[in-house]
Amino acid sequence: MTELEDDHSDMSASSKSPRDVAQKPRKSIQSVETGVRVLEALISCPGGCAPLRDIAAGAEMSRSQAHRYLQAYINTGLVQQEPADGRYSLGPTALKVGLSALSRLDVIRITTAYLRQLADDLGTTGLLSIWGDYGPTIIRWLDGGVPIATSLHVGSVLPIQHSSAGLVFMAFQPLPAYKRLLERERAARTSIDEIELQAMLTEIRRQGYAKVDGQVVPGLAAISVPVFDMQEKLIAVIGVLGRMTDEKFFCQSNIDKVQAAALKASNAMGWQPEEMRGDS
Numbered sequence: 001m002t003e004l005e006d007d008h009s010d011m012s013a014s015s016k017s018p019r020d021v022a023q024k025p026r027k028s029i030q031s032v033e034t035g036v037r038v039l040e041a042l043i044s045c046p047g048g049c050a051p052l053r054d055i056a057a058g059a060e061m062s063r064s065q066a067h068r069y070l071q072a073y074i075n076t077g078l079v080q081q082e083p084a085d086g087r088y089s090l091g092p093t094a095l096k097v098g099l100s101a102l103s104r105l106d107v108i109r110i111t112t113a114y115l116r117q118l119a120d121d122l123g124t125t126g127l128l129s130i131w132g133d134y135g136p137t138i139i140r141w142l143d144g145g146v147p148i149a150t151s152l153h154v155g156s157v158l159p160i161q162h163s164s165a166g167l168v169f170m171a172f173q174p175l176p177a178y179k180r181l182l183e184r185e186r187a188a189r190t191s192i193d194e195i196e197l198q199a200m201l202t203e204i205r206r207q208g209y210a211k212v213d214g215q216v217v218p219g220l221a222a223i224s225v226p227v228f229d230m231q232e233k234l235i236a237v238i239g240v241l242g243r244m245t246d247e248k249f250f251c252q253s254n255i256d257k258v259q260a261a262a263l264k265a266s267n268a269m270g271w272q273p274e275e276m277r278g279d280s
Contacts, residue, residue, distance in 0.1 A: 038059045042090065107227075112128060114262075123144050126241075127141060128239075130236050135181050152216075159185060164212045168210045211255075225237065225258050
C-alpha cells in the first residue's frame with residue numbers, strides 16, 4: 001500500500017461511525033511488530049548476546065530479514081555488535097528504555113494487586129510487609145471476606161522470630177541486615193535456640209515459604225512468601241492470615257496459591273527463575 005493509499009484509507013475510516021471503528025482491531029505498522037520479535041529473540045538468548053543465526057531462529061525468520069532489522073537497530077542504538085565475534089547485544093538506547101521502565105515500577109502498587117486477588121480467592125486476610133528500620137512492617141491489610149479479630153494493623157511491626165513474615169525476611173536476607181534486631185528481640189522476649197532457628201531458615205529457603213500458628217496472635221495462623229526484584233533482592237513479603245480452627249488453612253492448595261501470587265509479583269518486578277536466566 002502506498003502512502004497515498006494509506007492516507008485515503010485513514011480518511012475513509014474517519015467517516016465511519018465510532019461503533020464500526022471500535023469493532024475493528026487497531027491499525028499498526030507490521031514491520032514494527034515484526035521487529036519486536038527480533039528484539040525478543042535477542043533478549044531470550046543466553047546472556048542477551050547471540051550470533052545472527054540464533055536470533056533469526058528465535059524470531060522465526062530468515063537470516064537476511066533478521067540482519068536488516070538488526071542493522072536498523074544498530075543505527076538507532078537499540079542493538080550493538082561486538083567487533084570481536086560479531087555477536088549482537090542490546091545497545092545504550094535499549095538500556096535507557098529499560099531504566100525508564102524500571103523507574104516507573106511501583107512495588108507496592110504491583111504487589112498489592114496480586115495480594116488483592118489472593119485474598120479474594122482464599123476469602124481471608126492478606127498482608128503485605130516490607131523491611132523497615134524496626135523490622136517487618138505491615139503496609140497493606142486487605143480483608144478477604146472473613147473478619148479476623150486482631151490488634152495488628154497497617155504500620156504494625158512484626159517480630160522476626162515468631163512471625164511468618166519475619167522468618168521469611170531472615171531466611172532471604174544476609175545476617176547483617178537483621179542481626180541487630182535479632183539480638184534486641186532475643187534480649188526482650190523468648191527466643192528460638194540458634195541451632196533450631198538456623199534449621200528453620202534453611203527449611204524456609206528450601207520450600208520457599210514460612211508458616212506459623214498462634215505465635216504472634218493467639219488463634220491466628222499465617223503463611224508468608226517472599227517477593228524478589230530483578231536483582232534477586234527481597235523487596236516484600238506477601239502473607240495471608242487465617243484462624244487456627246480452620247483445619248484446611250495450611251493445605252497445599254492454599255500454600256500453592258500464596259506462592260503463585262508472590263511469583264507473579266516477582267515476575268512483574270523483573271525477577272526470573274534461575275532456569276530462565278542466561279549465562280552472564
